Amino acid sequence: MAHPRVFQLANLLQPCITRKALLSGKAVHAQILTSGFSLDTFLSNRLVELYSQCNQFESALNSFYAIPNPNVFSWNAILCSASKSGNIDLAHQLFDQIPEKNVVSWNTMIGALARRGSEEKALDLYHGMIQQGLMPSHFTFASVLSGCASLIDLVDGKICHGLIVKVGLASNLFVENALLAMYTKCGIQDDAKMLFDEMTRPNEVSFTAIIGGLVQSGCIAEALRFFARMHRNNVCIDQVAVSSVLGACAKTEEEAYSPDQISFSFTVGQAIHAIVLKNGFESESHVGNSLIDMYAKHGNMEKADFIFKSLPSINVVSWNVIIAGYGKNGDAEKAIDMWKLMQESQFEPDEVTYISMLSACVKSGDAETARQMFDKIKSPSVASCNAILSGYSQNEDHQKAMEFFREMKFSNLEPNRTTLAIILSSCSGMGILTLGKQVHAAAMRFILHEDMFVSSGLVDMYSKCGDIEAARQVFDRMTDRDVVSWNSMITGFAHHSLNREAFSFFKSMREDGISPTESSYASVINSCAKLSSLPQGRQAHAQIIKDGHDMDTYVGSSIIDMYAKCGIVNEARCFFDSMPLKNIVSWNEMIHGYAQNGYGEEAIKLFEYMLDTKKKPDSVTFIAVLTACSHSGFVDKGIQFFNSMQIEHGIEPLADHYTCILDALGRAGCIRDMKLLLEKMPCTDDPIVWEVVLSACVVHGEANLGRKAAEELFRIDPKNSAPYVLLANIYASTGRWADATAVRKLMSDRGVIKDRGYSWIHNKRGVHAFMVDDFLGLVDGNGRKSNFDAHSHENCAA
Template sequence: MWQEESWGSDQAQMNQVKEALEIFRLMLQKGVPVDSVSLSSMLGVCAKVGFDERDIDLCNQSHGKQVHTLSIKLGFEGDIHLSNSMLDMYAKIGDMDSAEKVFVDMNRHSVVSWNVMIAGYGNKCNSEKALEYLQRMQCCGYEPDDVTYINMLASCVKSGDVKTGRDIFDSMPCPSLSSWNSILSAYSQNDDHEEALKLFRKMQFKYQHPDRTTLAVVLSSSAELGLLEAGKQVHAVSQKFGFEKDVYVSSGLINVYSKCGKMESSKNVFSKLPEVDVVCWNSMIAGFSINSLDNEAFSFFKQMRQCGFYPSEFSFATILSSCAKFSSLSHGRQIHSQIVKDGYEDDLFVGSSLIEMYCKCGDVGQARYFFNMMPDKNTITWNEMIHGYAQNGYGDEAVSLYKDMITSGEKPDDITFVAVLTGCSHSALIDQGVEIFNSMQQRFGVVPKTDHYTCIIDCLGRAGRFQEVEVILDTMPCKDDPVVWEVVLSSCRIHTNLSLAKRAAEELFWLDPLNSASYVLLANMYSSLGRWEDARAVRDLMSDNRIRKDPGYSRSEYKIDIQNIMESNL
């Protein structure tokens, strides 16, 4: 619905643009005098055409260049207001080469001229060039204004150059609220959430009042770090400044409390909202899902629809995740039917979640059928299907699909390699696994991480190829990860490789001294070889270090009563 309304709005704007261009042509044909103001207005119209991707080929910058040529022909090239409009037009359609030429040819500049150039390079994610213009601006005696700094900060945010952005921010004599929000967003978007929270505290000490954007960004960082106290403090701030009933801020609060396991607090925030939107509903459903409260997740999904809200892509993806977690294939199929009915089957996000659901429920054939039917695929889609094959023991199919992915032109990422190497390990495809592992960095420029080393060591260890395992252990950068050594020790137990098992156990005693598993595995190895004294020595070491063996337990199938919840609406 939103997409249709947005498209309709864009279409209306495009119709207005075309009408404006047609009126301007009539002016010229009828000999109506054209001044710099009308030319400037037309350049603004051309900039709007350039922003619309559906019309970019039709525009091809030609309208703006024609107006530019006409302004020169009529002798207006010295008009600074018109020249700034030309700069703005070229910057907005992304033609910075033409903008540069206009800027160089200008007899004089204004702060607006410099600001437009900085913003233009910012939109092209070229913070270095934007910074060059800022420095030139200051060298030429122009004093940056608030717009200059906001444009420069936006440039750094888009380019991911947070350090330069922070330097710019710190140089501002009196940062505006927009500037605070820009630098906070930069830290949050680049996953430096601790710095975002530190900056928010500094903002409070400066007595700068936050707005809904500020609070939403800080809440997002608090949620990512799982900082309940920080979330509570922001909650108090939101109440102080009258934002506690703002749906944008409330969604952030729900997210924080959910990720900190405080679903009662999330429900309390939700219940106090006079009006809610689909984002708030989604936040609640996701919160229940994160905390394995899948019964409540389905209940809220039902309530959302009963209240007249149409599920979004995120709604469907979240509820499919709940189906996948407790392997409820029947309910997953019902959700799939609803997805088809609501027209989301071709959505990449929803499609990837459907593949994950079918694979985790063991119906790999249905997952592959749906995968084949998808009109578009991205890396996530391929990864889900490869991982589904791997987890269900179809290693050959995982490798085959991995090769199809490369043939299709989709570049594998680090998650792809974890998935396909897992498939190789579980299906004893040793040589294929080694070949794929070696190709990661050589062919695709993906640097192996701990998970990749763990997979290939597991793959080689299961086959008893310990010489190759030791070569990897000696050269890998992640020697301090206990999971790697646990995999080594487990493989050594299967093949009774005592010397390497002792090395792995010693590493684990040092890295994870309170974990009983390494002691038990080594002691059991000694016992199986009849080396009772050595086994007793290991158990004595456990006793001396006061390490107790973790109790075993069985996990019964997790079932929830959601039939009545789903039947009435699916």
Template sequence: MCLFPGALVNIYSKFGRVREARLLFDGMPERDVVLWNVMLKAYVQLGLEAEAFRLFSEFHRSGLSPDGVSIRCVLGGASKVDSIECKRNEEQVQAYGIKMCSFDDKSDVIVWNKTISQYSQVGEYWAAVHCFVELKRSDVEYDNVTFVVVLGAIASINDLHLGKQVHGMVMKSGFGSEIYVANSLINMHAKMGCLDYSRAIFEEMEQLDLVSWNSMISNCTQSGLEEESMILFLGLLRDGLRPDQFTLASVLRACSVVHDGAQLGKQIHVHAVKTGNVDDNFVLTALIDAYVKCGCMEGAELLFNKAYDFDLAACNALMAGYITNQDGHKALNLFSLIQKHEQMPNQFTLATVLKGCGSLVDLKQGKQIHAHAIKVGSDSDLCVSSGILDMYIKCGVTSDASMIFDGISKPDDVAWTAMISGCVDNGDEDHALWLYHRMRHSGIPPDEFTFATLIKACSCLTALEQGRQIHANVIKLECVTDPFVGTSIIDMYSKCGSIEDAYQLFKRMDVRNIAFWNAMVVGLAQHGNGKEALNLFKNMRFHGIKPDHITFIGVLSACSHSGLVSEAYEHFESMYKSYGIEPHLEHYSCLVDVLGRAGLVNEAEKVIESMPFDASASMYRALLGACRVQGDAEAGKRVASKLLALEPLDSSAYVLLSNIYAVANRWDDVSDARKMMKTRNVKKDPGYSWIDVKNKLHLFVVDDKSHPQADVIYDKLDDLIRLIRKEGYIPDTDFVLFDVEDEEKERSLFYHSEKLAIAYGLISTPPSTTIRVIKNLRVCGDCHNAIKYISKVTRREIVLRDANRFHCFKNGICSCGDYW
């Protein structure tokens, strides 16, 4: 071989004239391994990695075998680029290195280490482990660096058994005392959840460097041991070491959880200023995040505004804080600032600002950001697609949300929960439950928030059986002790008419916070169990639980449904005197309801006039209902005028007023009320009732004959009317709002929606089954009376939930004691 042309190739390469070098190289009749390596090195040094890979392929096909230098050279260039094609070529070179066993001398352990490291860097952790196994089989001796890189790969695989085997090899080889290897062992065990092993290694180390401390501090924080993380940080300082940006970022993450975290965060902030780390973007972001999570938005904003550089990560941290604090406008303003600085928003930025659009119900801005995400190719990112989904849901555009959701190839639990929650929030509870079954079929386990949302759906649908099924899944996945889930289940059972199930669950709870007590007190009040609710309230205080404003809504409701006027006044006055709770409008509404139901309409009006709030329509509506019960036409007229001044299109006001006039036989006034409705184009809300039979809802309206079994239902109801008349039932024609003959008045009462629903329940369920019916309006007095008799003659328990409360009919008696 002529050495002179080879030397020229090398010279051309060193001066960057790679084209001339390649021409000369191609013209050589003979080329040895060294010359191939010179040409490879030239391409790598000039950043022409793709050409280097192509030349390596030619080298392989030439009949010569690339050596360790060849592989080292190509892999060294590959680490500088991040293209998919380059990574694919890199993997081929690595595979060649392992297959050909071209590591033919002791120095080639460097190539092995580089190969293992490269596999880890591209996420091919098992390939890295396989490479380590091949190295172990070869004649090449591994070194401390080998263990450092392979321990990192095993940590990412999270294979504890394999990790322990390699740990044993480390100790046997004598490398365990080397600080870099020990640090890798600490990190590997911590990532596998074996922090005790990490702690033991850490404590046995003769010498600790900053990496050792950082690894323990970071892993303690990530494992939820924030207090220990802070103690370690103090130990680091006592050891005389100077924290770097990684130390400070890790310990700042702990500040949002530990006691006095805000104060500790400020102290670490001062330390970062003194050490010059505050200008590091990594530390700046951690500081902003700590201030945000400690609720100190002013501190976070001040820090952000004083920053030297405009850093995207810092923007993201501050934006997340705005969203947490429900300040969507500031989040959108910050997003505009990012665009003005010509920064490219990343996936986290887009997902966060989309939440801001959703919170503001800003569909226009949300669509613009969605379009931007599509333009930059980020819409397929799971985090961004979940943000887009959430935005459309919050803006009420469920059709677009469904399209986005269906376009996600593998939705995670966040996406599933967002879609389920959106359906519930937008009144499509049936679809939410259907999605839940799809979610389970896909293998994604629901979390606590998913369960709470699903239970809410069952509450809205009064779907007791489905609620019980979800409760069973909650128990199976051990989520029932979560306060959010537990209170939702108690609330669901209460709203589905099964107060017994609610109370049994409440009693089984080992730990009961204020939310559990409130849910149970309110549930008992809704069911008219006023005395039980007040006894529970007394028991709650006995256990040292301080009541809040929600507790007193339940307490006052219990007084209202049980006619306990003096007790209501006593509890109302104790709110501020005993607990420092200022009564809200809801508490005044409850007190007005107590007085109205007790027939003290004038006193109720005085309460309205004296309270420090403007009266609400619901308050006057409740009072008007009380006037109906008391038959007080003049007070009814007075209250109705105030209600209609607030809500002139409220159909219930006209209906209630017509009821009052009809009972008083003031038919001209009834006619006037109807004319007023017609003049103002007010449509009466139709009354309807429904019943759930075998997870299918059956809805009925008055005189409804649309049901497929209408003939059978009417026959059953006619039989029931005959039976209860024999027992003493007399139709109450006071609830007929038109002046006709008594016989026609009676017949018009027989086919109200709740009676039809009960009749269907009786023919569709086994004899011992409780009948559960829901009505959207207040049950009329005649139906209430008739259902008492029906429960007696059929020996069935009938639970009726109307717009005001629950009525539990059993053996001819209602739980309300005829006081509702």
């Protein structure tokens, strides 16, 4: 039995350990030494614990080594001290030396490894513990599940969950919370919610875990509902929960798809601000930073600035959040002022600060200032480089983006998926296939070509650069495809008039379980418009209504264009009138639709109504209305609108506008006015201008001007057969046969071949194109073949 003095000294040590009273503890240690009990294992264990609690690891280690016969408690005490000090290597050495390890020994080592970023080693140790036949405790499972969460290791996490159920710890709140964190961090929110609903008494840790996981996965509305449930259940709301849900309110503004959702998230954010004030959390910097972020992302910089200035303790994160807020709201000047003030306040900007500054400059369109800011960074990261690349790309300064990308490679900075996606976008914008292929090669070198984000960029680049086959090959090799990659292919097919493939891919996308977006529907509707395929267009329109995309202005404009190109102008106008929001594209499509179908008067009325609504027209609007005036013979109106472009609306006329006026004058036989306009025009190298002039000369037998127009076309495009044929026709119509023969000879000498004309027809078997002397296999209502039969050229199946 131990000496009574040992218990007395142990009782003196206990309050020192509890209060971390190092000086008093040393005094007791001195008494132990003078009393002759320094070799007592029990007291030595308590001394190791004392020095460990007071962060005096060397003293704890000396006390341990002074024990002549350390027991398992001695080993566990020094192991705990070593792991607490962060000396993992020494802790592992001590663990290996323990002669008889118990569950506490294993738990201490597994927990230390999991906390210090060695999760894989922690899992290996856990498997070793199981092989030794030891029963894990709730502490073991908590550490192991934490490691699985960090590694996003769902397989081991689920195996661990099975063992938890088997050993009867499934109802332990500590373990339940660890499981909840594991499932949420692995992105399995359905399982996390199921687990949460089975919990008998979820606490603030449980709610914080599920809310944080939902925010991370973008399930913002559900995260807000769980916070409301937490509040209703009178669960203690702490700073961590408040910060998580404020993060949800901030993210909603970026991820919501409707103004109502944005308004709702902001309202909830304001309500949480009231809870913060009620609970006295406003002095907590983490909560304050979350509030600044929430208000900034909703555009209320006045409130964000007020909270920033009210914080009792400002840290680098606070500065970064307020600077990023001004940047996001396009106020680069204020962001720069805050950056300067930050340095004046003795805070050193970090990488996040500079990225925020770069983003601010990029957002305001000032790529040059962003570059100057970038040059001040001593060791720029890939994220900083991406911000500069993004600025160049957004400003469509693709050449500078490519040059910067080359600089980045020479600096030995390895690009990531974002880098390659941005630079591929620039390649698409430039339309230079060779550069795109070089980036593809770089992606393969860095083993990023199979990344879904990069692959989608490659598909988009190849299709926009005209190599649709290469785009298809990249797409086919993708193991995972998101809606962006499908849209890139569908848009690429539609752009290259491969409408059959566009329809086929749209169908395959739906069969693959991918919900079409506005971009998907717009591309398919555009294919219907190009084919003038009304049945397919109506089907697509019905599906758009079913999926709730009919109110989108981008899709709506495509629907108007489709109905107009199919000749159903009344339906186009009905849909136009039903649109709650119309942008300039919607107006242009409707005006142009009237113009295409010969409804010049209605086009003019709609244009004038548009002006009455104070909607500002653009250059495309004037092309549409001038086309209407041209096709319907409203020459005076056309000239009036043309003259108003620069005077009233500040729009410089382009070649297309001049072409419309020339066409109107030509149709009306005003050849003299055409000549006068041609003399004043700044753009006479456009072939369409001269084609319009030549066509007018053919109609009115104007040989001199016709010859000039034809000669200009011979110069611009000598292989185009149209001007030769039209000039020959002018000469023939005026009886100048020798001149007509000379033109045909010139055409023959230059090897110019007249293009054959073709027609196309739509029936239940598809859309068929045919030329002169071709037969088109048609079947009448009784199933008999008509005389029109044989070499049909299938273009697209609608």
